[in-house]
Amino acid sequence: MEEIKTIKTQEDVIKLLNTALEHEWAVSFEYTIHAYSMPKGKFFYEDPIMKSRTDARAQTIQIGIDEMYHSLQLGIIITQMGGTPSFKTDEVVRYPKIMDNLKRDKITEDMVINLYQSAEFEEGAFPKIQNMIWNISYDEVRHSQQFEAMMEAIKMEGNEEVLCFQPIAENREREENQLLHEITRLENKLLHQYLKYVLLFSEHQDLSQRLFKNSIDHMRHWDKNSGLLIKMKDVIQIENAVKDENGVERSKSPMPSAYPGEDRLPALENLIPAEKALIAKYEKLISLVKEKEIKEQLELHLALNQEHLFTDEWLLKNAQKIKGIK
Ligand SMILES: [Fe+2]
Numbered sequence: 001m002e003e004i005k006t007i008k009t010q011e012d013v014i015k016l017l018n019t020a021l022e023h024e025w026a027v028s029f030e031y032t033i034h035a036y037s038m039p040k041g042k043f044f045y046e047d048p049i050m051k052s053r054t055d056a057r058a059q060t061i062q063i064g065i066d067e068m069y070h071s072l073q074l075g076i077i078i079t080q081m082g083g084t085p086s087f088k089t090d091e092v093v094r095y096p097k098i099m100d101n102l103k104r105d106k107i108t109e110d111m112v113i114n115l116y117q118s119a120e121f122e123e124g125a126f127p128k129i130q131n132m133i134w135n136i137s138y139d140e141v142r143h144s145q146q147f148e149a150m151m152e153a154i155k156m157e158g159n160e161e162v163l164c165f166q167p168i169a170e171n172r173e174r175e176e177n178q179l180l181h182e183i184t185r186l187e188n189k190l191l192h193q194y195l196k197y198v199l200l201f202s203e204h205q206d207l208s209q210r211l212f213k214n215s216i217d218h219m220r221h222w223d224k225n226s227g228l229l230i231k232m233k234d235v236i237q238i239e240n241a242v243k244d245e246n247g248v249e250r251s252k253s254p255m256p257s258a259y260p261g262e263d264r265l266p267a268l269e270n271l272i273p274a275e276k277a278l279i280a281k282y283e284k285l286i287s288l289v290k291e292k293e294i295k296e297q298l299e300l301h302l303a304l305n306q307e308h309l310f311t312d313e314w315l316l317k318n319a320q321k322i323k324g325i326k
């Protein structure tokens with residue numbers, strides 16, 4: 001993460017916000033992936049902010065969602081300032097041990113706190129941006145304290161060596177598992193593709209809010225599918241990750257860095273085939289899966305994707321009715 005100290009011009013602001021954005025995209029994944037690599041309801045800690053005994057896994061997912069909202073805030077401001085939000089990301093890493101992932105989470109929080117809090121603005125320049133950055137930085141301060149408390153509890157209970165879920169090789173080769181990985185990858189792509197258009201059309205609240213709703217649905221599906229993979233004795237994959245000899249997985253491209261469509265019509269035209277392809281894959285997977293609970297969850301995802309398709313088709317047709325709309 002590049003440090004950007006002195007902020008004078010609009011370009012400096014956009015550079016700072018895009019540097020932060022590439023971090024926020026990465027951690028929104030990284031934390032959720034770390035969470036879905038550990039068991040539910042097993043590692044509790046005393047949360048220093050909420051003052052309650054909390055499941056480390058559940059809270060790590062919540063923090064990942066906070067990071068997604070940071071991305072959204074940054075992307076909207078970058079767009080309003082005439083910049084282009086970056087969809088590149090910082091590196092995403094998963095260690096074999098739960099404790100090592102939490103250590104990394106705490107370190108990345110402290111790094112980004114430093115990025116936000118060390119930016120020096122010229123007196124009176126961009127006051128609202130300065131305020132936003134301070135506000136985000138204190139979410140990060142909270143996250144850092146929460147990760148710290150999770151680590152302390154794990155240490156106290158002697159769980160430092162506990163490993164993340166390991167996929168069972170034969171299961172991963174099954175058609176159902178491969179299809180679910182593929183679907184989960186597409187959910188992830190669509191979630192960000194919708195978000196790109198949410199940012200692009202943020203001044204048109206009617207359009208951006210409809211697209212945002214779909215994006216959030218895809219985020220939930222990604223999340224739920226990660227849980228289903230565990231039930232299928234598997235574990236969420238990190239896209240384009242390379243595993244080293246110590247079992248550490250690293251990826252610099254955990255999501256596509258570019259999505260097609262810069263105007264309303266091409267954007268909507270791109271969403272329709274993507275939703276159709278996803279629907280077809282869910283239908284295929286549902287026909288293969290035998291376990292009732294998994295099948296029912298997949299059917300819920302399929303139903304919402306059918307709703308998205310209806311919405312997108314009408315958003316496109318309605319836009320086509322208005323000559324010259326962008
Ligand atoms: Fe953040």
Ligand SMILES: [Fe+2]
Pocket residue numbers: 063067109139140143
């Ligand atoms: Fe954070």
Ligand SMILES: [Fe+2]
Pocket residue numbers: 190214218275304305306308309
């Ligand atoms: Fe969808």
